[in-house]
Every structure is written in structure tokens, then in C-alpha cells.
């Protein structure tokens with residue numbers, strides 16, 4: 576279980592969030608939504624223990640799989656080596672990957688559809704390819720909690736679909752607690768059990784996506800009207816949910 580209790584973070588005089596109670600048990604996923612600068616990364620960093628809380632308490636497992644918003648360049652390392660670092664991290668700074676670590680790295684790469692890139696140099700991958708590799712690295716840690724900061728921001732539509740399937744399979748295996756931030760409410764609707772909508776430091780909505788990712792709530796969050804469309808296509812594994820932003824209509828909002 577990863578949780579925050581009565582948590583708050585303040586930078587100078589500005590509270591980013593406060594009075595926050597949040598817990599994500601194994602077997603569930605939580606999407607965190609909010610406009611730019613609202614505090615999503617600060618919240619994830621607080622959950623990871625990288626950001627000290629100004630008030631409140633944090634409870635988390637010793638190892639968390641983390642996909643940062645911006646990756647270092649890892650100059651000269653192969654994709655497999657980068658993914659394998661996810662496994663050795665828990666054994667100490669100077670540990671070397673074993674044959675089993677490399678095997679686990681390949682399995683994780685398989686899971687995100689990047690096995691064929693294993694021998695490529697990580698620093699020569701595209702932005703979207705790197706995001707998938709970093710997701711594989713987080714999976715390869717074997718951690719039960721995965722914290723993903725905008726993990727799909729550079730992915731094309733096909734790879735967004737792949738990413739959503741990976742999250743879904745991690746959720747279905749009942750062995751992971753998953754938290755991710757996103758600017759795409761449809762990703763929350765498709766891959767999360769619960770959503771946290773950050774309206775302001777002390778103003779938020781937290782609950783099942785069916786109750787939180789609604790046209791009214793998303794319009795209030797971004798100041799843009801949206802329409803939510805459910806599509807139940809014949810032969811599809813399950814219904815799809817789309818959130819369509821009505822660009823150019825913000826002025827007509829109350």
C-alpha cells in the first residue's frame with residue numbers, strides 16, 4: 576500500500592496541495608489529472624519520498640518502479656542495459672546485472688513491445704520509444720507499486736493503445752498498484768479504476784472514474800467544454816470511452 580495522510584506541500588507561501596488523503600492498494604490504478612503547474616509531479620515526488628512533505632505522513636514500500644517525466648540520456652547504454660538497471664538498483668549502486676536480470680529485462684521489453692530494440696543505444700531512441708523503455712524498466716524492478724509521470728505524453732496513437740493495454744494487464748494481474756499522471760482524460764477513463772482531479776490546493780475530486788471523469792468535472796478542471804463518447808464496437812474486447820475537447824469553445828463556458 577502506498578499512501579499519504581493529511582499531506583501537504585508548500586513552496587514559500589504557496590500551498591501546492593494540503594489535507595490530502597490518498598491510498599492506492601495493490602490491484603488498483605489511479606490517474607492524476609490537473610492543468611499544467613497544478614502539482615501532479617510534486618504529488619508523485621511526495622509519494623516517492625523525493626519531495627519532503629510540509630505536513631502529513633507518507634507510507635510506501637521500499638522499492639517503487641518509477642517512470643520520470645524527463646529521462647536522463649544514459650549515454651552509450653543499450654536499451655537492455657537501461658532496463659536491467661531497474662533490477663540492480665535494489666541491490667546497491669555497484670551491483671552488476673546477472674543473466675537472470677537480463678532475462679527479466681527482455682521479458683519487460685516484450686511486455687511493452689520493444690524487445691526488438693534491446694541492442695539499440697538508449698540515447699539514440701525517439702522520445703516515444705524511450706518512454707516505452709522506461710516503462711519496461713519500471714516493470715523490471717518487480718516492484719508492486721508503479722509511479723508513472725506522464726508516461727504516454729510522447730506516444731503516437733498506436734503506442735498509446737499499447738501503453739493502455741500494458742497498464743490494463745498490470746492491473747489485471749492483481750499484483751501492482753499503479754499511479755499515473757496524464758493530460759489525456761480518456762487514458763484515465765480507459766486504464767484507471769480511480770481518478771484524482773486537482774482543481775486547487777485544497778479543492779479536489781477523488782473516486783471511481785465513472786464518477787470523476789465526467790463532462791462537467793473535466794470542463795471545470797481545464798476550462799474547456801468536453802463531450803464524453805462511449806463506443807461499443809462489434810468484436811471489440813470491451814467498450815471504448817473517448818473524451819473530446821471542444822476547442823475554441825472555452826469562451827462560451829460560464
Ligand SMILES: Nc1ncnc2c1ncn2[C@@H]1O[C@H](COP(=O)(O)OP(=O)(O)OP(=O)(O)O)[C@@H](O)[C@H]1O
Nearest residue numbers: 586587591609610611612613614615616617618644
Ligand atoms: N522545488 C520547487 N520550488 C518551488 N516551486 C516549485 C518547486 N517544484 C515545483 N514548483 C512549482 O510547483 C508548481 C507545481 O509543479 P508541478 O511540476 O508539480 O506541476 P504539474 O502539475 O506536474 O505540471 P505539468 O502538467 O506542467 O507537468 C509549479 O508552479 C512549479 O513551478
